[in-house]
Amino acid sequence: MNPTSLLRLELVRWIRTHRLIGLVGLFVLLGLCLPIMAANLAWLLEHSPETRALAAGLPSPTAADGIAAYVAQVSQLGMVVLIVAIAGPLSPYSSRAAGLYHWSLARGTRYGRLPASATLLLPRFAVAAAATVLVYLLGMAGAWYETTVLIGAPDPGDLLAGTALGCLYLVWVGAVVTLIGARAAGQIVTASLSVLVVLVAGVARQAPFIGTAMPARLLTGAAVDVTDYLPAVGVTLASTVALLAGAVVILDRREL
Amino acid sequence: MARLLRTVEIMLENDLSPKLAAVIAPALLLVAACIVAGLVDIWRGPAPRYLPRAVWTAVALASFPWGLLAYLFLGRGTRTLDEGPSAPGTAGDTSFDVVDPVLRTTDLVRRYPDGTGVLGVGLVVPRRGIYGLVGPNGSGKTTLLALIAGVRRPDAGRVERAFPAARLAICPDVPEFEPWLTAREVVDLARRLTAPDRPAEATAAILAEVGLAGAADRRVGGFSRGMTQRLGLAVALIGYPELIIMDEPTAALDPAGRAQLVALLKRVAERTAVLISSHDLTQIQQAAWTVGVMHHGRLVYQGPTSGLTAFDPQAGPGRTGDLERAFLALTGALTGELVAA
Numbered sequence: 001m002n003p004t005s006l007l008r009l010e011l012v013r014w015i016r017t018h019r020l021i022g023l024v025g026l027f028v029l030l031g032l033c034l035p036i037m038a039a040n041l042a043w044l045l046e047h048s049p050e051t052r053a054l055a056a057g058l059p060s061p062t063a064a065d066g067i068a069a070y071v072a073q074v075s076q077l078g079m080v081v082l083i084v085a086i087a088g089p090l091s092p093y094s095s096r097a098a099g100l101y102h103w104s105l106a107r108g109t110r111y112g113r114l115p116a117s118a119t120l121l122l123p124r125f126a127v128a129a130a131a132t133v134l135v136y137l138l139g140m141a142g143a144w145y146e147t148t149v150l151i152g153a154p155d156p157g158d159l160l161a162g163t164a165l166g167c168l169y170l171v172w173v174g175a176v177v178t179l180i181g182a183r184a185a186g187q188i189v190t191a192s193l194s195v196l197v198v199l200v201a202g203v204a205r206q207a208p209f210i211g212t213a214m215p216a217r218l219l220t221g222a223a224v225d226v227t228d229y230l231p232a233v234g235v236t237l238a239s240t241v242a243l244l245a246g247a248v249v250i251l252d253r254r255e256l
Numbered sequence: 257m258a259r260l261l262r263t264v265e266i267m268l269e270n271d272l273s274p275k276l277a278a279v280i281a282p283a284l285l286l287v288a289a290c291i292v293a294g295l296v297d298i299w300r301g302p303a304p305r306y307l308p309r310a311v312w313t314a315v316a317l318a319s320f321p322w323g324l325l326a327y328l329f330l331g332r333g334t335r336t337l338d339e340g341p342s343a344p345g346t347a348g349d350t351s352f353d354v355v356d357p358v359l360r361t362t363d364l365v366r367r368y369p370d371g372t373g374v375l376g377v378g379l380v381v382p383r384r385g386i387y388g389l390v391g392p393n394g395s396g397k398t399t400l401l402a403l404i405a406g407v408r409r410p411d412a413g414r415v416e417r418a419f420p421a422a423r424l425a426i427c428p429d430v431p432e433f434e435p436w437l438t439a440r441e442v443v444d445l446a447r448r449l450t451a452p453d454r455p456a457e458a459t460a461a462i463l464a465e466v467g468l469a470g471a472a473d474r475r476v477g478g479f480s481r482g483m484t485q486r487l488g489l490a491v492a493l494i495g496y497p498e499l500i501i502m503d504e505p506t507a508a509l510d511p512a513g514r515a516q517l518v519a520l521l522k523r524v525a526e527r528t529a530v531l532i533s534s535h536d537l538t539q540i541q542q543a544a545w546t547v548g549v550m551h552h553g554r555l556v557y558q559g560p561t562s563g564l565t566a567f568d569p570q571a572g573p574g575r576t577g578d579l580e581r582a583f584l585a586l587t588g589a590l591t592g593e594l595v596a597a
Binding site for chain 1: 402407408409421422425426427428429430431432433434436437441444445446448449450491495
């Protein structure tokens with residue numbers, strides 16, 4: 001594949017820098033391994049004298065537990081790796097020299113009336129978000145397979161709904177990184193700040209008042225009642241658009 | 257603000273439905289965004305009127321939204337210059353007469369908080385040839401080039417180009433490209449985005465012109481600095497530039513690399529204007545047709561390179577001036593004085 005446009009350039013970036021294959025490997029691994037641990041948690045606890053007492057009171061694992069184990073790990077380790085992976089592509093002005101090159105490529109093409117910074121940022125965001133969703137889905141497919149084999153099939157409707165909500169959350173994370181990357185001085189700063197923001201957003205979902213509307217609430221294994229998530233969906237969609245608009249404006253005003 | 261907080265308090269006290277509470281969340285987000293935007297403007301914007309920044313901050317926070325509105329409508333400052341364009345040494349240097357220049361700046365000003373920057377520069381770049389911009393570190397060369405390219409915004413003054421903005425190319429001292437692309441892909445991508453009407457064969461021709469035909473299919477991550485600099489020039493040339501700006505193009509090169517690049521720039525300058533900044537006076541003397549000397553943000557000389565030596569204090573009848581002495585005289589003894597060619 002040759003980079004003949006800024007969109008194709010991003011696709012080539014994800015392939016040639018091995019970002020995509022690395023993330024696919026990690027997420028599929030998580031998807032395949034964590035349901036096994038969930039299914040055998042009682043057995044694992046029984047084999048240690050310190051935790052044997054806990055095993056006795058443990059309920060039998062359910063299909064939702066298998067999926068939840070995967071999602072829980074995605075929200076921690078997976079999220080950090082994901083953010084580090086997308087921080088590079090989403091920091092187009094990571095150095096002055098790189099910024100001048102990217103600026104000179106994007107300034108001649110415009111999406112309608114949007115500034116040239118949108119030409120630069122939106123393909124990067126789109127590909128990063130698509131890649132993120134793809135690896136999450138592949139990991140989820142692995143988790144579904146293992147869960148079905150070991151514990152039993154999860155309810156397909158709940159699983160699909162939960163997966164869709166999780167994908168929406170990952171797109172929001174991409175928008176957060178895009179905004180920070182538009183302003184931050186380098187990839188490391190972008191990644192660090194983004195992890196911090198996503199961490200705080202994750203903690204905020206436990207808040208008694210606004211927790212139900214926090215985007216992090218969408219990262220759920222299986223959604224039994226989708227209507228419970230509607231406030232979070234609304235906030236996530238609105239803030240994603242706002243974050244992207246903010247990123248375009250910030251990058252447009254940024255000097256090199 | 258207080259009313260909103262009270263509403264939140266009541267909702268908390270009465271344990272209202274989380275769904276209802278969620279409706280308030282966007283409003284809270286909006287309020288937070290307004291406060292952050294306001295504070296950023298107070299601290300990053302022009303100096304506010306009537307009160308210091310810290311006091312405006314306190315006012316904005318203590319009585320939101322009224323304090324912030326008061327700042328917006330009353331206190332927000334405008335950019336002012338404490339030195340007018342007619343100050344000595346800052347006026348447009350029209351004494352350097354160029355017929356049909358490719359670029360002209362008038363009273364261009366950009367100040368930084370430490371007092372450095374560009375302080376009223378009138379640069380005139382001829383349509384062909386190399387224009388060498390020289391000056392000590394911190395004299396404002398890079399800022400001036402960035403203002404001309406449009407990647408920084410001036411506080412005052414004008415940049416007039418005799419060509420569309422897309423026909424201006426800028427190369428930093430050490431260009432950076434995606435290291436996982438080949439040289440051919442880098443130039444071809446630039447062709448598709450900046451000059452889509454050019455045939456695909458132009459990519460190979462440009463690479464050959466800059467001496468990278470043999471490395472066209474190598475990934476640029478392994479290129480030497482000299483090769484990267486020439487690749488930067490190839491990316492610039494593919495877009496039919498009317499003006500190529502190069503900031504310290506030879507700074508990171510060895511002597512052989514410098515000689516190659518200067519020879520290449522001389523060839524390019526026969527068909528387009530090239531504006532370069534450099535510390536190397538000898539190189540400028542050899543390559544540039546026109547020279548501008550920057551000092552403390554001002555242009556203290558602008559004119560033919562040959563005319564610069566006349567400012568050597570030891571030059572006289574029958575004795576040719578020395579370029580380095582002339583430069584030192586202009587940037588030392590004659591600080592702040594405009595010396596027109």
